[in-house]
Amino acid sequence: MNNDFITFMRNRISQPALSAPAPTSTEWEAILSAASRAADHGNLKPWRFRIYEGEGRARLGQIYWHHALSEVDSLPASKEEAFIKKAYRAPAVLLVYAHLQKHPKVPDIEQVMAASAAAQQVLLGLNALGYGAMWRSGPACFTQKTKDLLSLEASDQIIGLIYTGTPKEKSTFIPEVVLEPYLKWVRD
Numbered sequence: 649m650n651n652d653f654i655t656f657m658r659n660r661i662s663q664p665a666l667s668a669p670a671p672t673s674t675e676w677e678a679i680l681s682a683a684s685r686a687a688d689h690g691n692l693k694p695w696r697f698r699i700y701e702g703e704g705r706a707r708l709g710q711i712y713w714h715h716a717l718s719e720v721d722s723l724p725a726s727k728e729e730a731f732i733k734k735a736y737r738a739p740a741v742l743l744v745y746a747h748l749q750k751h752p753k754v755p756d757i758e759q760v761m762a763a764s765a766a767a768q769q770v771l772l773g774l775n776a777l778g779y780g781a782m783w784r785s786g787p788a789c790f791t792q793k794t795k796d797l798l799s800l801e802a803s804d805q806i807i808g809l810i811y812t813g814t815p816k817e818k819s820t821f822i823p824e825v826v827l828e829p830y831l832k833w834v835r836d
């Protein structure tokens with residue numbers, strides 16, 4: 649079989665070590681428009697995107713810090729910088745979240761699935777333009793405190809943070825895929 653797109657999908661990998669440049673605004677808009685063609689029951693467009701770049705990343709770092717402060721009795725102020733720095737691991741960080749709507753036929757879980765599908769489309773789109781990316785989450789993504797800090801609604805669901813930039817070292821290692829344990833054919 650020779651299909652460039654299948655090969656491209658097969659070879660997608662995450663890139664943890666990222667530096668500038670990040671996508672331009674035009675490139676982001678192209679990628680996020682394409683990601684917005686993810687499968688979407690009820691055409692609800694539940695995905696929401698927020699891009700942190702430049703000094704905007706300090707706002708995200710502040711959220712990491714304030715979330716950490718809310719989780720423990722106390723933290724020395726000297727630790728703040730380390731939390732802020734986490735948001736600077738890449739030149740751009742895309743927050744993807746699902747904005748859930750009450751719908752008689754589309755349960756919340758399906759809206760979260762659609763937003764997740766959009767996030768995966770983003771990864772492919774970024775790779776297609778030569779950028780590296782890594783989808784990250786962590787317990788902070790799933791607390792009300794983080795939603796408050798991000799000014800999200802209580803019913804919104806964070807899908808992840810996609811750290812984006814140019815790979816510092818282009819990894820050529822593509823993990824082997826063993827399909828057999830995950831696939832069952834039902835033919836009779």
Ligand SMILES: Cc1cc2nc3c(=O)[nH]c(=O)nc-3n(C[C@H](O)[C@H](O)[C@H](O)COP(=O)(O)O)c2cc1C
Pocket residue numbers: 660661662663782783784785786807808
């Ligand atoms: C919802 C979600 C959350 C993730 N969160 C993290 C994370 O917080 N930290 C991490 O190292 N990898 C996380 N990953 C996994 C990486 O994005 C990546 O898929 C993994 O390192 C395997 O690399 P690969 O994509 O090149 O196969 C997450 C993946 C998903 C789908």
